[in-house]
Amino acid sequence: MSDVLASIDQALVGPACYTCSFQLEDVVLLHYLLQRQADIPVLFLETGYHFAATYAYRDQLVRDWRLNLHNLTAAKSVAEQEGEFGKLFQTEPAKCCQLRKVEPLFAALENYDVWFTGLRREQSPTRAKLEVFETTTLKSGKQIAKVSPLAHWTWKQVWQYARQHNLPILELYDQGYTSIGCEPCTAKPESEDNLRSGRWGGKKLECGIHTFSS
Numbered sequence: 001m002s003d004v005l006a007s008i009d010q011a012l013v014g015p016a017c018y019t020c021s022f023q024l025e026d027v028v029l030l031h032y033l034l035q036r037q038a039d040i041p042v043l044f045l046e047t048g049y050h051f052a053a054t055y056a057y058r059d060q061l062v063r064d065w066r067l068n069l070h071n072l073t074a075a076k077s078v079a080e081q082e083g084e085f086g087k088l089f090q091t092e093p094a095k096c097c098q099l100r101k102v103e104p105l106f107a108a109l110e111n112y113d114v115w116f117t118g119l120r121r122e123q124s125p126t127r128a129k130l131e132v133f134e135t136t137t138l139k140s141g142k143q144i145a146k147v148s149p150l151a152h153w154t155w156k157q158v159w160q161y162a163r164q165h166n167l168p169i170l171e172l173y174d175q176g177y178t179s180i181g182c183e184p185c186t187a188k189p190e191s192e193d194n195l196r197s198g199r200w201g202g203k204k205l206e207c208g209i210h211t212f213s214s
Contacts, residue, residue, distance in 0.1 A: 014113030026118035048078035049182035
């Protein structure tokens, strides 16, 4: 597991940030990153639709780990968006993710040269060829390094590390969830072999954030 710190050290060559949804692999990588840069900006996509348990867990870690948290919000509030479009998470989930996740994140990423993520190959067929080091091109044309130090980790390794280091764990895992996002779009997995099978009612696998890498 020393290769994780090695990849972090290799990547920390410019302004860096970390997108964190506070799922278990994200917290494991956060634990690693804080060993190298205690004030690294932690970007949280504040969609307005998260589980109450996720918000409480986020706030707990912000207090206990003194995180440099940046809550990224959409241009429109939940009320404004639903007033204009209705409940997009039901009718057009891709558009909802675009407005509440993709656009706020990619605007924020313009301020950085390095983007750390907790992505893993095992999470989804769409991530099966994920590399530790990739490149993302932003709308402005700026290219930044996208670094996923846990790319080759298994779910078992994630849990082993969390237990070994006594990391606090989001209570939703005890309820049977294995991939956790916005509450309306998250269910318990349909298959134990597909940890993300409970997302978006099985209609899609990605929110759109991780389709821009090259």
